[in-house]
């Protein structure tokens with residue numbers, strides 16, 4: 569991987585230099601506009617909100633724009649080149665972004681600002697947690713791992729070999745964008761970077777940021793109110809569980825078939841039975857799934873309850889949002905508003 573990245577960048581730089589640059593500014597930018605590269609949809613949408621009417625005509629790229637989630641994403645040569653030459657790169661920084669370190673080491677724009685969401689959030693980043701009833705990973709040593717707090721992303725190790733399918737390790741929950749409170753912190757950090765890169769329009773970006781963060785805070789208040797007035801305080805996911813940051817923000821209890829975005833897709837008899845019984849015991853009116861077509865596990869759980877009449881509701885974790893969705897008006901806030909409506913129905 570590493571050698572591949574070096575040669576992609578070397579070839580691109582050589583090609584570029586035939587036309588424009590001289591020997592001593594090889595490290596210079598190869599573009600005129602400000603170039604911003606983001607990995608996931610929420611980052612992209614936050615950047616667009618800070619830019620507002622985009623006075624500098626910044627070029628913003630969303631790498632994961634086709635519905636492939638961050639856990640399965642593999643960058644193309646073009647993606648790698650874009651990242652290595654951009655002015656601002658925003659990525660999540662968890663296990664799924666193992667490809668990023670090598671690309672950044674070879675980056676040709678030495679003035680690039682890099683925002684790693686997990687680094688920005690620091691101590692608020694949570695470890696994945698296995699709760700009762702959850703389908704544990706096959707090696708079952710999740711809870712007994714030595715909790716090595718080494719969270720240093722700069723460390724020089726080869727992610728290709730070390731991190732592939734290492735289910736026994738402590739894994740940080742990467743789905744940090746599903747907390748509106750995290751979103752405020754992350755938007756501020758993105759805004760600081762953009763104001764540094766384009767100081768001329770800093771005042772405008774600052775005003776955009778402030779009004780956007782106000783909207784995030786207002787929505788956070790609405791969530792709080794909904795949860796406070798709800799009869800139920802538990803969400804049961806007949807699915808994967810990327811929503812821990814959201815449930816924790818509002819003190820909701822949760823059960824789920826799988827931890828985080830576990831690659832496993834089959835739930836055991838024990839898991840199904842446990843969750844069906846839990847639905848009965850708590851008289852929950854709804855079972856939650858995440859976006860995607862396959863809701864068989866949730867259906868099976870409902871079939872195994874006493875009343876078999878719970879509704880299946882879907883929360884959107886924004887892991888398969890496409891450029892078409894964005895063109896059709898989907899925004900981070902619009903998704904979080906729809907999720908609030910779902911929450912309201914699930915908690916009554």
Ligand SMILES: [Zn+2]
Nearest residue numbers: 639810829887
């Ligand atoms: Zn995920």
